[in-house]
Amino acid sequence: MADTKQTKTIGEHYVAAELARRGWAPAMTRDGIARTDILAVKADDARRQMIEVQVKAARGPRFERISWPLGLKSQEPAKQDGEFFVLVAIPDDEALMPRYFVVPRDHIAAAAYMAHQDWLLDPLAKAGKRNATVARSRVSVPTFERYEGRWDLLESGQSSAPVLLDGRFHALASDPRVGLPPAHPWHDKLPTWD
Numbered sequence: 001m002a003d004t005k006q007t008k009t010i011g012e013h014y015v016a017a018e019l020a021r022r023g024w025a026p027a028m029t030r031d032g033i034a035r036t037d038i039l040a041v042k043a044d045d046a047r048r049q050m051i052e053v054q055v056k057a058a059r060g061p062r063f064e065r066i067s068w069p070l071g072l073k074s075q076e077p078a079k080q081d082g083e084f085f086v087l088v089a090i091p092d093d094e095a096l097m098p099r100y101f102v103v104p105r106d107h108i109a110a111a112a113y114m115a116h117q118d119w120l121l122d123p124l125a126k127a128g129k130r131n132a133t134v135a136r137s138r139v140s141v142p143t144f145e146r147y148e149g150r151w152d153l154l155e156s157g158q159s160s161a162p163v164l165l166d167g168r169f170h171a172l173a174s175d176p177r178v179g180l181p182p183a184h185p186w187h188d189k190l191p192t193w194d
Helices: 004-021 105-120 141-147 168-174
Strands: 024-033 036-042 050-060 067-069 083-091 099-104 138-140
Touching (some): 004 024, 004 036, 004 099, 024 050, 050 067, 083 141, 105 138, 105 168, 138 141
Parallel strands (some): 050 083
Antiparallel strands (some): 024 036, 036 050, 083 099
């Protein structure tokens, strides 16, 4: 079994390196700031744009089986436009490179909540077999596939970022069985999906 602290370290350092490659000056917070693992300033931009990045790293033998725990704190809406998650899928095979999924915080919050509620309240599931609370939500690589390598989203801010979740999430957001997490900004107006 992979050491979770090592997995976190791998993820954060890979993300910091990728940010630096793209003109951001990253600074690791060393577990000192809630919801933020890396603060970064766009070093080659006169506006000096700043972002907060929360890194979630997970390992596994096959990419399609890797999932990230996205509990209650991950399901809280963004407090500012520059809040993002970078999900890192780290293969056990050291010959393969990690995969990165750059996702606006509000998109993570919605997906984690909706995926869990859909699983929990599935009418086809055997009664009494599914009882894990939304705090135990896990979401896998296929959910965020369209966010892979989308470092460009960091520059536009999350309010301008296209929703790249697959179309079933649009339906789930309107489904009374599932819906959106409490206080989520999409309650006011559901965005269009790309």
